[in-house]
Amino acid sequence: MLSIERLHQSWPDQAEALFDIEHVSWSAGQHVWLQGANGSGKTTFMRLLSGLEPVQQGRIDLFKKRSGAEEPRICYLHQTPYLFAGSVERNLQFVIRSLASAQRPAARVALDLGLQLAGLEGLRHQDAVTLSGGERQRLALLRAWLLQPDILLLDEPAANLDDDSVVLMHRLVTDLIEKGASIMVSSHQKNLLTKLCNTRWLIASGTLTASSLEAAASLRCRPA
Numbered sequence: 001m002l003s004i005e006r007l008h009q010s011w012p013d014q015a016e017a018l019f020d021i022e023h024v025s026w027s028a029g030q031h032v033w034l035q036g037a038n039g040s041g042k043t044t045f046m047r048l049l050s051g052l053e054p055v056q057q058g059r060i061d062l063f064k065k066r067s068g069a070e071e072p073r074i075c076y077l078h079q080t081p082y083l084f085a086g087s088v089e090r091n092l093q094f095v096i097r098s099l100a101s102a103q104r105p106a107a108r109v110a111l112d113l114g115l116q117l118a119g120l121e122g123l124r125h126q127d128a129v130t131l132s133g134g135e136r137q138r139l140a141l142l143r144a145w146l147l148q149p150d151i152l153l154l155d156e157p158a159a160n161l162d163d164d165s166v167v168l169m170h171r172l173v174t175d176l177i178e179k180g181a182s183i184m185v186s187s188h189q190k191n192l193l194t195k196l197c198n199t200r201w202l203i204a205s206g207t208l209t210a211s212s213l214e215a216a217a218s219l220r221c222r223p224a
């Protein structure tokens with residue numbers, strides 16, 4: 001699904017590289033818990049994977065599921081997501097309009113179910129800027145859910161969320177996994193979302209090491 005070769009990242013005016021990653025590959029069905037100390041480069045790494053940060057040296061290659069298929073779609077969810085001005089529904093309609101026209105009718109139908117899954121149905125007409133932190137995070141995840149990404153990158157998704165919000169986030173993420181998405185969760189603490197992960201990637205001492213975790217709890221993942 002994705003492979004990384006000789007990825008080097010450094011910042012101007014800093015003597016040491018942030019990280020140098022020789023090789024790592026990510027297969028469909030692998031759900032990654034990304035770990036590392038504060039400042040080790042987890043957010044930067046996710047931004048590189050999602051194309052928000054340009055690659056300085058090395059390569060990140062994405063592979064199509066089959067020849068003729070579309071490029072895998074990647075969504076990155078920041079821990080303080082940006083929301084558009086206007087209602088919750090407007091934020092979602094905006095995302096639906098960004099889809100190819102053939103995908104829009106299904107996304108419009110999915111919208112009601114998504115609002116329910118995210119526990120936002122009662123807030124449909126509320127101005128998004130007035131939402132609480134947990135509601136904002138759920139709305140941002142719901143926007144990603146409507147896009148049906150192949151790869152979902154969640155940057156500290158449970159930070160500052162109460163248990164109920166984490167359960168609602170978990171519902172949306174589980175649904176995406178069941179539809180074939182692979183996830184990466186950056187988190188300092190174990191939580192319901194990290195429990196979905198079967199692979200650990202650790203950024204430390206300027207490089208990345210991969211190891212396996214116990215199989216994700218009772219989750220049947222359909223191969224992408």
Ligand SMILES: Nc1ncnc2c1ncn2[C@@H]1O[C@H](COP(=O)(O)OP(=O)(O)OP(=O)(O)O)[C@@H](O)[C@H]1O
Pocket residue numbers: 011012018036037038039040041042043044045
């Ligand atoms: N645009 C930038 N220019 C210069 N330095 C940057 C830039 N973006 C990030 N950094 C630095 O790169 C390092 C890694 O930052 P990053 O946010 O990726 O770490 P992190 O592992 O996600 O940290 P945390 O766990 O605290 O969220 C930090 O020292 C940060 O200050």
